[in-house]
Amino acid sequence: MKQSVKMIVGNWKMNGLAASLGEAEAVRDTLAGQPTAHRVGLCLPATLIAQAAWRLKGGSVEIGGQDCHAEASGAFTGSVSAGMLKDAGASLVIVGHSERRAGFGESDADVAAKVEAALRAGLEPIVCVGETLEQRDAGRAVEVVTAQVAGSLPESLRGRDFAVAYEPVWAIGTGRTPTVEQVAEMHAAIRAALVEGLGATTTPILYGGSVNPRNAAELLSVAEVGGALVGGASLKADDFLAIVRAA
Numbered sequence: 001m002k003q004s005v006k007m008i009v010g011n012w013k014m015n016g017l018a019a020s021l022g023e024a025e026a027v028r029d030t031l032a033g034q035p036t037a038h039r040v041g042l043c044l045p046a047t048l049i050a051q052a053a054w055r056l057k058g059g060s061v062e063i064g065g066q067d068c069h070a071e072a073s074g075a076f077t078g079s080v081s082a083g084m085l086k087d088a089g090a091s092l093v094i095v096g097h098s099e100r101r102a103g104f105g106e107s108d109a110d111v112a113a114k115v116e117a118a119l120r121a122g123l124e125p126i127v128c129v130g131e132t133l134e135q136r137d138a139g140r141a142v143e144v145v146t147a148q149v150a151g152s153l154p155e156s157l158r159g160r161d162f163a164v165a166y167e168p169v170w171a172i173g174t175g176r177t178p179t180v181e182q183v184a185e186m187h188a189a190i191r192a193a194l195v196e197g198l199g200a201t202t203t204p205i206l207y208g209g210s211v212n213p214r215n216a217a218e219l220l221s222v223a224e225v226g227g228a229l230v231g232g233a234s235l236k237a238d239d240f241l242a243i244v245r246a247a
């Protein structure tokens, strides 16, 4: 199904200081003057969320975190809980990003536990899946991603608001993107897995990986692409807004 309202979400990763929130304010101001039908969000470093919530108050930009702990509180030095993100002003949270899966050893079960924590805190999770180049070259992309969907999305998501982001690991930060045929194949497989597992027929499936103002319109026009999860190009308001306009 082609979804008309898209979800365009920026992931700033470990980038940005208080001064960088000027870019977020520019996004807010532009959307105030030229409203869009699409949902627009920015997933910020945890340190900026409270200040962003205050500075962007009243605008249409949704604020999110980039990860959360599976527990609500406790002796987990350095970690941030879903409830803390919510308390700071977030409404979204990315979970299971490949940089967390690879760099921090997060398994599908770990991701599912974080999804549960996000739901308990009242956050809308954006659950990331995606194959490595090695897995794609071995012809296993659909199998790998289907297994990630089955393992990372708990039954408690049934009927809840959430999104899935398909982010092929080899497309992240590389300037390389899959062909529209590859995107269509992967998003169709993810939709089938979502319908089978959770009856989720309309949950947005975002595409992420080297989305930029030049390729956004083509990627966002593919069947079952319900939006974009944008890394590097979300750091500058002009680029991010160009992607929103391309949707």
Ligand SMILES: O=C(CO)COP(=O)(O)O
Pocket (backbone or CB within 6 Å): 011, 097, 167, 171, 172, 173, 174, 175, 208, 209, 210, 211, 229, 230, 231, 232, 233
């Ligand atoms: O990982 C990503 C978003 O979560 C994609 O990053 P880039 O857009 O920088 O490739």
